[in-house]
Amino acid sequence: MRPKCSRADTVVNPLKKLMNIPGTGGARDIFHTGCPQDFCGQNAGMIARRLGHENLGLGVGLRTVHFSHILKNNPPVDWFEIISENFMDSRGRPRYVLDQIAERYQIVMHGVSLSIGSTDPLNREYLQKLKQLADEVNAFWVSDHLCWTGVATRNSHDLLPVPFNEDTLRHVVSRIRIVQDILERPLVLENPSSYVTFAASTMSEWEFITRMAAEADCGILLDVNNVYVSSVNHDFDPEHYIRSVPHERVVQFHLAGHTNMGNYCIDTHDGRVIDPVWKLYQLAHELTGGVSTLLEWDARIPPFEELHAEVLQARHHMGGQLDHLPPPVAAPDTPADGSAVPHPLHYVLPDVR
């Protein structure tokens, strides 16, 4: 039987807790922490909020350009999210730095190559390495995306969408179960930004995610920016999406900036979070009761202090009054830049003398 709760419910590195108490802005005080008694109400049955995972507070994505700053200054960040593929094969400085940071901070793993929706066989070697890394850095949970990255042995290194229908649902659910058995922990899957929809779809994305999470007994990483980006690209109401997903299964939020291309949006992770996304976050926070929140910033990465300050803005959007959400339309004054590329990209530059 797959575990309902991670060991994070009962085992938290005391040093990590100490690191997060002083000067953090009290993210832990704002949130109620997770515990086995913390159950969600509506439609939740016996499902614990966040699948029993702790609310880690406000985190940022660990990026190599910030390695030295973090090691030197121990910034008061609640937790870091790592890109799993950047470290699972590393036997050099990236892994060395990660091990040091994992000693000081809470770590969550986020992957880009699981390809849970692909019709190629699951890569068992990859999954074993993923599990090994999760064990070694004491990851609180492991997440990836509801997508496929390639077929016929190829990898596009993109997060490609699946058609939302019964066949895909069966396929994805069966693979999630296999992955969870190998990882020996629940998988947390993120809604990716997408740029096409399929004629073969027979249900909405939020219905698919809801049924997938229930049938596979997995968690959801709700990327609020992705909901917004996809809502612009696919003409749906992002507020309805946020209201429709099973809130008790939302383990984590993602926030990010995107690029407005005029009549569509691209998820570029290269700037600040825009106000309509903050509004959606405010709604999601209220509906879930608050979950671990992370800011992704992968291109034109600012100094660490600026990055951290951006995610700390989330505090201002917790518990506030919900204003009328603006319609999800692209602002006409934003220049379209044909060079924008959706993420993910992950590469570590070498140090050499």
Next chain:
Amino acid sequence: MPHKADYDLVNIQRWMQSVITHPLGVQAGIESPAAQDEICVQPEQVEGVICPSRNRTSIQRLEVYGNAYFARLLECMREFFPATADALGVDVFDQFTLEYLQRHPSQSYTLGHLADHFVSFLETSGEQAGETGAAHWSDFFIDLARLEWTIDQIFDGPGVENDTLMSTDQLAEIGPDRWPHARLIPVVCLRLLSLKFPVSNYYTAFRRQQKPAIPTAAPSYLALTRKDYIVRRFTINEPQFTLLRALVRGEPVGAAIECAVEKVDDLDHFAETLQSSFKLWASQGFFQRVELTQNS
């Protein structure tokens, strides 16, 4: 046109991959045999597979993925080979890389293997252009790419930071009688390069943003290793390269020296500097340990 219900997930994924990775764009991708084998639609029929949105056609929507596919991988390749891309010029580098990516599409979960075949691809390209024998200008770019790729592999590959390596004192303790039969086991991160151009100095100047000129062809030899998680380069001469290469092959010191002597012009100078070379290499962590066989 088949009914949309006829498209199963396997066909949709293989079709979409063929479409968005086609080098001539999405429309050409839809018309390609690979895509047609999966879903037989023409560009004007593609709404039967990909829905349009209020503002964008199905083709335009697919083009987001099509444009991103090569752009993303080109960006990654430029980061793997910044000096090579700069020396070639980004446009020329991208042309080579586009062809490379079509011949060697990624088959790994990590981008770390994306450039595994790039240097050999450049070599093959040079050979096909009839550039064999004496050093040709294209060898400069091949050498530079080889250096950058080697540095990358050492940087994030296995290292010896947590190991106790053979010290210069241990080296000194090996008696003269045992020395010829001793085997010096290299560290796992030691790499040796034989190059037609002195690209290491060029690379250093590039890293310092000095806009170096392409050097004149001249044989150069490098030993590279990693210490304290930093890749370190050592310029060596041909006899030293031959000696180290023999040691890496597993030859005992005596046999390795004999190999090196074949490349030596000034035997006295070689003999005078041999001890200091071994001392330097040991101090820089070239050797994991020494193995003294029964013969030694």
